[in-house]
Amino acid sequence: MLGSSTTTGTMPRVNLLPPEIAEKAAVRRSQGAMVLVGVAAVGVVAGLYMNASAKVNDANEAKAEAAAASAKLTTELNSLQNVRDVYAQVDAAKATLASAMSTEVLWSSYLHDLTLTIPDNVWLQTLTASIDGPTATSGNKGTTSARPVLDPGIGVVSFTGAGFHYYDVAEWLESLARQKGYSNAYFTEAAKHVYDGTDREVVKFTSSVNLTPAALSNRYAKGTSR
Amino acid sequence: MTKLRQLWLLTALASVAILAGGYFLLVSPKAGKAASLRDEAETQQQANTRLRAQIAQLNRQKKDLPRQQAELQKFAAKIPNNPALPALIRSLSDAADNAGANLYSMSPSTPTLVAATVPTTAGATTGAKTAAAPATPALLPIAQIPIALNVVGSYSEVSQFLSEIEGLPRAFLVTSIALTQGDESPSAEKVEKIGSSKIYDDLVTLKVTGQLYMTTKAAPVAPVTAKPAATTAAK
Numbered sequence: 317m318l319g320s321s322t323t324t325g326t327m328p329r330v331n332l333l334p335p336e337i338a339e340k341a342a343v344r345r346s347q348g349a350m351v352l353v354g355v356a357a358v359g360v361v362a363g364l365y366m367n368a369s370a371k372v373n374d375a376n377e378a379k380a381e382a383a384a385a386s387a388k389l390t391t392e393l394n395s396l397q398n399v400r401d402v403y404a405q406v407d408a409a410k411a412t413l414a415s416a417m418s419t420e421v422l423w424s425s426y427l428h429d430l431t432l433t434i435p436d437n438v439w440l441q442t443l444t445a446s447i448d449g450p451t452a453t454s455g456n457k458g459t460t461s462a463r464p465v466l467d468p469g470i471g472v473v474s475f476t477g478a479g480f481h482y483y484d485v486a487e488w489l490e491s492l493a494r495q496k497g498y499s500n501a502y503f504t505e506a507a508k509h510v511y512d513g514t515d516r517e518v519v520k521f522t523s524s525v526n527l528t529p530a531a532l533s534n535r536y537a538k539g540t541s542r
Numbered sequence: 543m544t545k546l547r548q549l550w551l552l553t554a555l556a557s558v559a560i561l562a563g564g565y566f567l568l569v570s571p572k573a574g575k576a577a578s579l580r581d582e583a584e585t586q587q588q589a590n591t592r593l594r595a596q597i598a599q600l601n602r603q604k605k606d607l608p609r610q611q612a613e614l615q616k617f618a619a620k621i622p623n624n625p626a627l628p629a630l631i632r633s634l635s636d637a638a639d640n641a642g643a644n645l646y647s648m649s650p651s652t653p654t655l656v657a658a659t660v661p662t663t664a665g666a667t668t669g670a671k672t673a674a675a676p677a678t679p680a681l682l683p684i685a686q687i688p689i690a691l692n693v694v695g696s697y698s699e700v701s702q703f704l705s706e707i708e709g710l711p712r713a714f715l716v717t718s719i720a721l722t723q724g725d726e727s728p729s730a731e732k733v734e735k736i737g738s739s740k741i742y743d744d745l746v747t748l749k750v751t752g753q754l755y756m757t758t759k760a761a762p763v764a765p766v767t768a769k770p771a772a773t774t775a776a777k
Contacts, residue, residue: 342546350553357557361564368572375579382586389593396600403603406610407679409617413713415681416621416656416755423719424705431697446718536713 414536419447419470421497422533426473429495435487440477447471447527466500469526473498478518482506485521492523497531620713621755625653625687630712630754634691637706643695643748645703653685653756685758691750697721700748713755720749 331338423445434440448471479485485506492501503523510517603610622629627650638645693703700721707714723746 339545343549346546346549350549353553353557354560357560358564361560361568364565364569365572368569368576371576372572372579375576375583379579379583379586382583382590385590386586386593389590389597392597393593393600396597396604399600399604399607402607402610402614404679406613406617408682409614409621411679412682412684412757413617413620416684416686416753417713417715419717420715422708423716424701424708427697427701427704427721431701440721441723443721444718445720447716 417536420533421531433491435491437484438479438488442476445473469528471527472524474524476522478520492525497528498525499528500526619711623757633710641699641702641706643693643699643703646692649690651688653687656684656686683758684755687754689752693748697746714752716752718751722747
């Protein structure tokens with residue numbers, strides 16, 4: 317009898333399945349996962365789309381709300397149109413008045429100042445004053461006559477008067493030059509005269525002074541109501 | 543490459559294609575539309591904010607409306623919508639009475655339409671400032687009524703008369719005055735004591751020329767910007 321001695325060891329496994337079959341099986345097993353990946357991709361897209369759609373809805377609502385508010389505000393604004401109209405009328409009125417009176421000089425104050433500043437030994441016989449209109453054009457149009465050297469200002473005040481001496485005339489011109497709103501105190505004639513019935517000699521003079529913009533009252537040239 | 547790997551690769555590509563296609567064809571246009579709508583809503587809201595500010599300002603101004611209407615009434619007194627000569631006669635007569643002067647004559651001419659000037663500030667000498675100034679309000683069409691007055695009184699009386707017409711409720715622009723001594727020359731006695739009297743006790747004649755204004759319904763006149771006097775003269 318043969319003694320049997322059994323040697324137990326790892327039996328080599330032999331896979332007799334053809335690789336094609338095995339691969340097909342693996343493919344079958346993976347197909348589900350592949351479909352899931354595809355579905356997940358579609359799901360992500362769907363989620364993003366829904367999110368964007370929700371934002372569109374929100375924006376639409378916000379826009380509609382803003383449009384409704386706008387309509388309400390426009391109605392309210394229209395109801396206040398009369399306020400606008402009144403303010404516009406006031407602005408136009410103020411601008412018109414300022415424009416019309418832009419060359420105003422308060423002559424009463426100039427006459428008053430004259431009594432305070434006229435030198436002793438000088439008296440006036442005539443005083444004429446005029447303002448150039450703002451739209452008036454001065455200067456010579458195309459002629460070749462000489463242009464004035466002294467600034468003609470916005471108007472001129474002319475005086476005729478008399479003093480006892482030429483010095484008085486000089487003092488008179490200096491007093492004019494010191495007045496606010498006057499410039500270019502000038503005289504065109506000063507001549508000695510003897511008064512009838514007396515032997516008193518006086519110097520008669522003709523003088524003028526230009527008005528500067530400082531003479532303007534500007535009392536209407538204030539800002540508009542807004 | 544095994545078939546399985548190829549399939550996985552295809553799956554990955556397909557997924558990327560689905561994501562990219564979905565994003566660009568579906569999500570992105572929708573998101574763009576949402577952004578555009580949001581912008582429109584925001585623009586509208588900004589416009590609403592401006593409207594609210596305007597309304598708030600108008601509501602504030604509304605409280606001041608009575609004062610503005612009073613301003614308009616004052617303007618209507620300064621520049622009425624008709625010659626208003628009876629009221630003028632009374633005003634000038636009162637002015638002369640108040641001054642103690644004798645109003646010898648008043649001669650208004652017929653109204654003529656004015657080419658108004660846009661007022662400038664600081665004596666019309668700041669051209670640069672004027673250019674930078676805010677939009678000028680529209681001017682109302684007005685007509686001017688030239689008027690000449692003859693007044694006799696003492697120097698202080700005619701001076702006071704000028705003061706009175708400067709304070710009239712109606713705008714009176716004095717364009718020229720001519721003051722003439724009553725006598726051609728002072729008396730010999732007066733000349734002797736000239737230092738104290740200065741002849742102002744004598745009667746003087748004051749000729750005033752000026753302009754009154756009235757609003758008209760004529761077409762508005764294009765404004766003319768007042769030029770600085772020096773510039774005007776230099777031309």
